[in-house]
Amino acid sequence: MNxxxxxxxxxxxxxxxxxxxxxxxxxxxxxxAPSDMSVKEPRTHVLSLVERVLDPNIVTVSQGDQVIIKVMxxxxxxxxxxxxxxENEVMIGKELSFSFVADKAGRYNFELHPKAEGVxxxxxxxxxxxxxxxxxxxIVVGAFVVNPR
Amino acid sequence: xxxxSAILGSLLAISVPALALAHGFGQRIDLPVPLYLYLFGGGAxxxxxxxxxxxxxxxxxxxxxxxxxxxxxxxxxxxALSSRVLLLPLKVVFVVILLSAIASGLWGNQNPAFNMLPxxxxxxxxxxxxxASALLGNIWSVVNPFKALYEWTGxxxxxxxxxxxxxxxxxxxxxxxxxxxxxxxxxxENVSLMSSDxxxxxxxxxxxxxxxxxGMAMFGKEEWLRRGDPFSVFFAFLSRFSxxxxxxxxxxxxxxxxxxxxxxxxxxxxxxxxxxxxxxxADGMLTTPAFQNIFSSLIGYGLPWFFVGTAGLAFLFxxxxxxxxxxxxxxxxxxxxxxxxxxxxRRFIHSLLPIAVAYEIAHYVSILVIEGQRALYLISDPFxxxxxxxxxxxxxxxxxxxxxxILWNVQVALIVVGHxxxxxxxxxxxxxxxxxxxxxxxxxxxxxxxxxxxxxxSLWIMAQPIIAIE
Numbered sequence: 078m079n080x081x082x083x084x085x086x087x088x089x090x091x092x093x094x095x096x097x098x099x100x101x102x103x104x105x106x107x108x109x110a111p112s113d114m115s116v117k118e119p120r121t122h123v124l125s126l127v128e129r130v131l132d133p134n135i136v137t138v139s140q141g142d143q144v145i146i147k148v149m150x151x152x153x154x155x156x157x158x159x160x161x162x163x164e165n166e167v168m169i170g171k172e173l174s175f176s177f178v179a180d181k182a183g184r185y186n187f188e189l190h191p192k193a194e195g196v197x198x199x200x201x202x203x204x205x206x207x208x209x210x211x212x213x214x215x216i217v218v219g220a221f222v223v224n225p226r
Numbered sequence: 227x228x229x230x231s232a233i234l235g236s237l238l239a240i241s242v243p244a245l246a247l248a249h250g251f252g253q254r255i256d257l258p259v260p261l262y263l264y265l266f267g268g269g270a271x272x273x274x275x276x277x278x279x280x281x282x283x284x285x286x287x288x289x290x291x292x293x294x295x296x297x298x299x300x301x302x303x304x305x306a307l308s309s310r311v312l313l314l315p316l317k318v319v320f321v322v323i324l325l326s327a328i329a330s331g332l333w334g335n336q337n338p339a340f341n342m343l344p345x346x347x348x349x350x351x352x353x354x355x356x357x358a359s360a361l362l363g364n365i366w367s368v369v370n371p372f373k374a375l376y377e378w379t380g381x382x383x384x385x386x387x388x389x390x391x392x393x394x395x396x397x398x399x400x401x402x403x404x405x406x407x408x409x410x411x412x413x414x415e416n417v418s419l420m421s422s423d424x425x426x427x428x429x430x431x432x433x434x435x436x437x438x439x440x441g442m443a444m445f446g447k448e449e450w451l452r453r454g455d456p457f458s459v460f461f462a463f464l465s466r467f468s469x470x471x472x473x474x475x476x477x478x479x480x481x482x483x484x485x486x487x488x489x490x491x492x493x494x495x496x497x498x499x500x501x502x503x504x505x506x507x508a509d510g511m512l513t514t515p516a517f518q519n520i521f522s523s524l525i526g527y528g529l530p531w532f533f534v535g536t537a538g539l540a541f542l543f544x545x546x547x548x549x550x551x552x553x554x555x556x557x558x559x560x561x562x563x564x565x566x567x568x569x570x571x572r573r574f575i576h577s578l579l580p581i582a583v584a585y586e587i588a589h590y591v592s593i594l595v596i597e598g599q600r601a602l603y604l605i606s607d608p609f610x611x612x613x614x615x616x617x618x619x620x621x622x623x624x625x626x627x628x629x630x631x632i633l634w635n636v637q638v639a640l641i642v643v644g645h646x647x648x649x650x651x652x653x654x655x656x657x658x659x660x661x662x663x664x665x666x667x668x669x670x671x672x673x674x675x676x677x678x679x680x681x682x683x684s685l686w687i688m689a690q691p692i693i694a695i696e
Contacts, residue, residue: 085280
């Protein structure tokens with residue numbers, strides 16, 4: 078019986094400590110400093126896409142950030158952030174630059190939809206009769222991570 | 227699930243660029259649980275385990291043994307709900323969904339996001355029915371469209387004068403046929419790399435239908451569903467955790483999980499439960515950086531993905547079997563009981579189910595919430611042909627309905643609660659099994675250690691970055 082009391086006491090103690098620590102962690106993460114609330118300077122992320130390898134391949138931002146993305150590619154096609162449904166054309170030798178607010182938390186993909194032999198791949202698969210060709214040109218090259226605020 | 231294929235696609239891209247296919251379907255958007263929550267969850271698991279051990283008294287099993295239950299058939303509305311008049315249209319609906327999903331897979335748009343088949347199979351069947359079975363009860367046994375189709379054709383055939391002598395599924399086989407088929411299912415999900423491509427998926431469903439109809443025709447409908455059909459067996463196991471219990475020709479309402487105390491598994495059933503546990507963990511584990519490093523180096527040695535992936539699934543299953551059997555052996559040694567290790571293993575296996583259910587829900591709830599929304603536009607355009615039957619074809623998935631901070635807390639809370647339930651159930655089983663209270667107390671240490679390990683493994687998986695593109 079004594080053993081059991083010791084075990085219970087030990088458990089309660091650990092739980093109490095963990096609880097206090099947890100509540101502090103939560104308050105420190107969920108209550109942002111006043112400076113965070115103001116509009117941040119937009120941050121620019123410069124990406125290069127060489128042989129379908131994106132560098133850097135993970136871009137991490139905070140929810141609500143104004144984000145500028147610049148892409149240099151060695152291949153023509155559409156540069157797509159899935160989930161955000163932001164799609165822009167990239168062309169060889171021309172820097173793509175676009176800006177948006179990262180309002181959705183989570184992990185989204187950077188995708189490349191290459192142009193096949195100079196002809197734009199019809200990507201709106203709903204209007205394409207056989208979409209299988211277009212589907213296979215949906216290449217995940219990296220991740221866009223938006224940490225919740 | 228599908229996400230694994232996306233990652234493996236990108237993994238394969240290292241060596242075979244042409245295979246780097248991925249689609250929007252089935253991709254997770256949730257982020258790993260933050261470190262502080264992970265550590266807090268782990269701490270809570272350990273601490274609560276000690277508290278529960280300390281609180282043990284012989285009265286626990288008596289209280290749980292005589293749990294309250296309520297005969298639902300006493301309610302008029304429930305009787306009406308489960309009457310044949312209402313169940314028949316429900317079965318018809320499920321048969322129609324099944325047949326149109328297969329048709330869509332074969333002849334519809336081959337983009338998984340615009341074809342109803344992948345959503346029906348992976349979201350509503352594999353996740354939705356799984357959740358419902360674990361929480362509400364064995365609804366699959368009621369709505370199973372394969373069973374309904376078989377019954378209806380059976381009636382027609384009998385009318386036409388056909389009869390068939392049935393074979394006997396050897397008793398020694400236990401539920402091993404279901405184990406083998408369930409392994410095949412998890413293989414399609416995690417290894418095949420085409421689990422969400424509509425046409426291959428339609429083929430898989432067709433093959434499954436042939437096996438199921440063949441099995442029922444050869445060995446008898448109920449016998450096959452009880453021992454050969456992987457999903458009927460899977461959902462039946464999950465429903466042992468649920469709040470309903472169908473027996474004695476009626477349906478009882480009961481507290482969740484208490485039904486697990488009275489279960490004793492056969493060796494093959496133990497195998498099935500351990501395959502459930504290992505394959506659910508596999509889905510999350512195979513996408514962790516640690517495992518991916520192993521995989522990419524194996525692929526780097528020139529081993530084909532299908533070999534590596536299949537071996538990975540089989541290895542996890544074997545590891546779960548070995549670890550569980552090892553801890554059962556420790557239980558036997560520590561409690562100094564005369565029963566065999568296998569006897570312990572079969573007695574206690576059901577107590578691991580709550581942890582598996584908790585992990586399953588924590589792991590898949592975000593996919594259900596996000597991907598489940600596809601139903602809203604697919605119902606208007608199930609074949610992806612540009613139809614707009616109900617005017618909802620242009621619905622776009624909302625990602626903001628998933629609050630990641632709430633999700634993280636829910637995930638960790640689920641794991642902790644699942645662990646607590648598992649420990650209590652194991653305790654109650656021990657108290658029933660050992661007449662000697664000291665033995666029951668001692669026997670708990672190995673199981674508790676295993677459960678802490680298992681729950682912390684669940685937490686660890688959820689705290690891992692889900693993808694690792696180097």
